[in-house]
Amino acid sequence: MENSLVKKSIIKVIKKNIGVSILLVFAVCGVVIISLVPPQILKHIIDYNLIPKSTNRLLLLAIGYMSAILLIGVIDFMKEAILTVLGQKITKEIRIAMMEKLERINTMFFSANESGIVVSRFTNDVDAINSMFTSGIIGMIIDCFKVIGIVISIWLFSRRLGIITLMLLPIIYSITRLFQKRMLRAQIENRILVGKVNNHISESLKNIQMIKAYSKEGYMEDKYIEHLMKNYKTIEKVNFYDSVFSPIIQLIRAAAIGTIVVLSSERLNYLGISLGMVAASIDLISNLFAPIENLGMELQSIQQAVSGIHRVNDFYNENEEECKNKSMKGEHIVSNREEVRISFNDVTFSYEEGEDILQNINLEIIPQEKVTFVGKTGVGKSTLFKLIMGLLKPTKGTITVNGVDVYSISNSEKRKIFGYVDQSFHTIKGTVVDQVSLQDKSITREQVEKALDFVGLTDYIGTLERGYNTEVGKGNLFSQGQKQLLAIARAIVTNPPILILDEITANLDAITEEKIVSVLQRASQGHTILSISHRLSSMIASDTIVILEKGRVKNVSSPEELLQSDDWYRSHIALEKLTWS
Template sequence: MKNSLIKKSMTNVLKSNALMSILLLIAIIGVVVTSLIPPQILKYIVDHNLVARSYDKLLFLAIAYIGVLLFIGVFDFVKEAILTVLGQKITKEIRVQMMEKLQRINASFFSSNSSGIVVSRFTNDVDAINTLFTSGIIGMVVDCFKVIGIVVSIWMFSSKLGAVTLILLPAIYGITRLFQKRMLKAQIENRILISKVNNHISESIKNVKMIKAYSKENFMEKNYTKYLLDNYKTVEKVNFYDSVFSPIIQLTRAVVIAFIVVLSSKHLNYLGISLGMVAASIELISNLFTPIENLGMELQDIQEAISGIHRVDDFYSEAEDNFKKNALKVEDIIPVKGEVRLSFNDISFHYEDDNDVLQNINLNLVSNEKVTFVGRTGVGKSTLFKLIMGLLKPSKGNITINGVDVYDIPNSEKRKIFGYVNQSFHIIKGNVADQISLQDKNITRKQVEEAIEFVGMTDYIWSLENGMDTKVTSDTLFSQGQKQLLAIARAIVTNPPILLLDEITANLDSITEDKIVSVLKKASDAHTILSISHRLSSMIASDRVVILEKGRIKNVGAPEVLLQKDNWYRSHIALEKMTWN
């Protein structure tokens, strides 16, 4: 392992549950030992009672036989129960450690890893690790001891029969693994195609208006039919292997038993064993198939678990934020409320491909200044905002607020400094007030009410069934414009000195856009506002406009000055006016 996360979690759980661990060991030994006793009792019954026609102890032996089977069940139940409990505790411990890591992890991790990948680490990978403990290593150890015990028991009856059993082992294992691999492949294909079917249904429902508008019903139906047919074929494969495997194992078992009976017959008597030994050997060999079959599945579980361990270890090895951040408070960064000096000091930034997204950005902003960043798509405007909030670390240079590097500001303090609004508003589980406070206990009810009033949504929200306490179960409760107003309320609820607006009017009609802009004009008096605008004519009144081109600052100045001196800015304004007129 690259680090001791998994080992540490398992050790902690086993140490804190020492008694349960001892019981698990006893249960494992009990399962292995008791599973070898019934054939011995059966041998004794046949040789000393049935063949000798002596029935004195037959009832006692029958009760003992049933009793041992009962003990096997009890030991197996205890083993599985303890493994389940310990497995869940280990899973919980690993996920707790991972969540603590997630809170410390560098924000750049989320730039190269989607939310689906992160969730998969916490769910699928950790569940795979859980199987390593519950049905992987422990199960393999138990089944290996069972196989060894059975082979030794048979060898004690007859060395020739023991040799035959050893020859059978690889053949039985080979047949089992062949079918298991094919079944696994078919099951994986089936899961992939099921996800395609489910995704197609979801996309069809979500985009039904667009599908109908462009008359794409036949196209969607054709794709859906193809996914269903492909899925049906994989289901057929799974069912075929599942139905064929069991009869083949049964047939193999029958052939082996018949072979033993023939070799032990009175005419051949090749094995030289008693009738009781034959009966016991048949039961032992019948019992041999189950652990061998389990070994194949357990090996598969272990392989999946090892890959899960590597992925979790990779996650746990990710770079963390500087722990010095914990010492900084907003009062240390902004001693005088509202007074901020934001400085871009020779900023350059690139992602993993080493191509600079931003190059040598130098800029100084003063308190309550309004600056708009403009430029073609892909010039790095949104990346610049992530750098300003300290979510990404510059490849070169730094950004400071009153001389403090923004990357050193703790995440817990950032919401008191930055208010961020983008094109989309993400609904969280909770009521209307929670959508604004994000369930931050430091934000009071009064602050939420003031934020709602500021954006002009008081009347609408109080018209809802329970006002601010109305549960938000879907995003249909609010229109697109109302969502943007709620996003602004969410951003300003802590009264941060800096507002970052990332193309927030991109998907709005002109009437709603005007309302949003008027709300932002109210906020402009007491905040430093940095905005990205796709329509220059709709941006709030700016003190300066920064034109970005190929990751660099091409020009910067007051809007009226740029209108006279910058051809790109002037032509862009003119084109917008022609379009909207």
Template sequence: MEVENSLIKRSIVKVIKDNIWTSIILVIAVCGVVVTSLIPPQILKYIVDHNLVPKDSDKLFSFAFAYIGVLVFIGIFDFVKEAFLTVLGQKITKEIRIEMMEKLEMINANFFSSNSSGVVVSRFINDVDAINSLFTSGIIGMMVDCFKLIGIVISIWMFSSKLGITILLLLPAIYGITRLFQKRMLKAQIENRILIGRVNNHISESLKNIQMIKSYSKEGYMEDNYKKYLLDNYKTVETVNFYDSVYSPLIQLTRAFVIAFIVVLSSKHLNFLGISLGMVAASIELISNLFAPIENLGMELQNIQQAVSGIKRVNDFYGEPEDDLKKDELKLEDIIPNREDVRISFNDITFQYEEGSDVLQNINLNLKPNEKVTFVGRTGVGKTTLFKLIMGLLKPTKGSITINGVDVYDIKNSEKRKIFGYVDQSFHIIKGTVAEQISIQDESITREQIEKALDFVGLAEYVSALENGMDTKVTSDTFFSQGQKQLLSIARAIVTNPPVLLLDEITANLDSITEEKIVSVLQKASEAHTILSISHRLSSIIACDTVVILEHSRVKNVGSPEELLENDAWYRSHITLEKLTWS
């Protein structure tokens, strides 16, 4: 299990260094468990040979108490071992999740296009929990049990070399059985990890789209899919449980056979092993103790297989490409010294989510300062992807997008929010106050900026009437109406007074009255901003200078609304159809 230079190894080393005394106590407890577990059979041998057989009861009670005392010490060492293992395991788990979250913040946005939220959540929760079991009930437990096995074999060999040889011959058979089960269990565990992610994703998507599911009566469809995913997952769990349930009975039957074999060979008639009655009793206890760790190894093996699959998936996650961290140190004032002079250029842009499948091809555009541009086209043509490229969230497969000659992908994220204001179709509520819905808890944004943003979108009066004004806690998604949420979304976008606004279908889910109010707010905002918008309804949204028609991932036509009405049949037909629909 190679974790060299991996996230897992770094986390383990860091936790051990930060908790050196806890680690030392854990090592002492592990040694104590191993050593003390070998003492009771020796005491039992002495009791039988020197007290029960000669019927000398003078020291019987002393040895009985010694026997019980050693068992108490075994329990104490075992308790300390488990307690400190749990503490270290939880700290390692916390450290891994912190490292993963730091990775998540740097990971390339393409990752989220090919990995659903449920899959990512599964890596953070299920896979990391499986890794935690590697320490709490996996490797350490296996080490303890292996040391116990070595000590038991040595003790038995000291009683009888013949019996020791018998046990040594038995161990390879047990190893062979264990190895056979290991291979099959690992395959099933890895498949189970993948299917758990699929189940989690289905639950997440169902909750996210529950209103749409109910509106279109798709409960049965979603339930059938959920049952299918559960059934697939159940089959892998059933496979793992089958191997686990078969493994333990095999070990128990072998133990019963070996004990019976020793009793027969040690009987008065055969006396093949040449050992005393006390040695027979001690050997039976040692052999019972021998098979106990072997049984434990089966469970520990299962935990380790789960952890191995978890480690593989976490390390795969940690190996995902990151955004280029060598961002230019340019500030807003360096990139845009004059707000009246914002020039955006699309330089032969091509983009692919998957190799061989172009979402956008050879996009070349030069936007003038304070130009109002609307991108139109059929669903799936790449309009929203183009916005993500403009904001530098995605890196073009070929070409570049520049603002005043600076590649937007090379601009630091902290400066991007000062340059771009993005308004989506939906407003995502965060935990916090009304003010924090606007600032997104950015400490560099002042209350004065928030007040101006709320006043600009016409929500200042409504917010001031709330119980604690801007400091009122937003407790649910229904705290604001749909129209108010869209106004909050605009306030969130303009609070830093960015020179460029990006509007992605922001009136798609609004009624005509609310849409009119939103459009009037945006008309006011358009006076001092370069505005890029996406629209399906060509007759809506703010008045624009230029319309860019996208078709088959390319720019089909560019021009003013008036020019396109004259020379573009597709644009003219859609404008006419919308007027007929809304009249």
């Protein structure tokens, strides 16, 4: 399969563990060959020792019979141990490669795929692939070779019995093929629905406070049950096929053994074989159907793995971000913050072909200008900010900083150019310092403390048990307003020339909002500021207002001029004053 992540991971692990892989081949061959030995010993015990009542070699043959069975168990244990080790190494390689892919994957992927579905590919799908090695394809290969060896052994006993055995194989193959097709469809459907269930749980936990605040527990529970019931029905299909397959094979085995006994009876003697051969043939027939019974379980593991492989490879083949110019240093692009110019050159963007979110945006932002973007919800303001930071690539046109396309700048350099603050602050595992530096070694402790002091958090941090070294876990060490101040500190710690503020006061009360705006007013000195504000009356002082409507720029002017010339802006300001008065 082209660009197959699973194939590459398997080859890589085998090359690194060539000795173990050879030992696995030896174990597989040993299990197949030695499993054919006990029936042959049983034949000799009956024909040459029990029937003639000779005990000369009986003890030796009995020891040989038991030793062969013991050896089968030992080699089978070795095979399972090797498979477990190799399987874990392969899944480790797959997950490492998937994480590396996640770092390169195009941002558009995350707009089209929910987080729970992506997590499901890393967990459920990779675990299904692991089962292919521990209880799937290798076991199926062993069982197939066992079937071939058993058929040859029976043929050597009696050609007629061999023909009967061969007649059974197409029947068993047809039944297996029928179940294979139906189980594959059910497994693929199940993988998709498991991802939806995981995503619903993840989203519910993420938004649990909002759900409780708006008494939406019943709605979320109903949606969860809906997803769960759909998943349950697909699992029922899988379990039904799995449970029916084994009894059918058992019935065929009983019929085959009964036929051998009848045809070998003294009255018919159709097969012309000795009693020892009859006993050995029954043992071989039982051994023939044992691997076929196992094929049902192995088949299920393989179907799960196949669906998992498809989904993992689909993820691995997702479009990646175009090569960024790593040699381009952020400080070279904006060597002088007094000369930072941002240009929107006929920018058009759509998430899906034919459905433009933004259309033909043309703007020039001069150095240290304060620009606020306003418009109705869904008009494309946040999407525009993602384009400005180079997270998304315009469908048409470019956005440049000092003539350099922002999409071509490497992510590691963007932090030296842009400081981004949105309405939600995402903590990471680590100390208070880590929340600001994001564990970037190029950012010094002095820079972090200076940023925290600037936003007014120094005194509060001093009251914490370990100060700046306090671990920020799941507890509520910081209020919502303090988290926004941390977000501002995180944005300004590298002193970037451009600050991007995405509705950062949307979830704050009036007093906290006033404090945040005050900090931002001070932070705006010497910076180019691009902001989105849900309340025009509370935004920081702006030089220019850009009004977006239906994905286009409707108006661009100063706040004072818009109050005189734009009806929408004037009515919006008046409505806010009436609402908040």
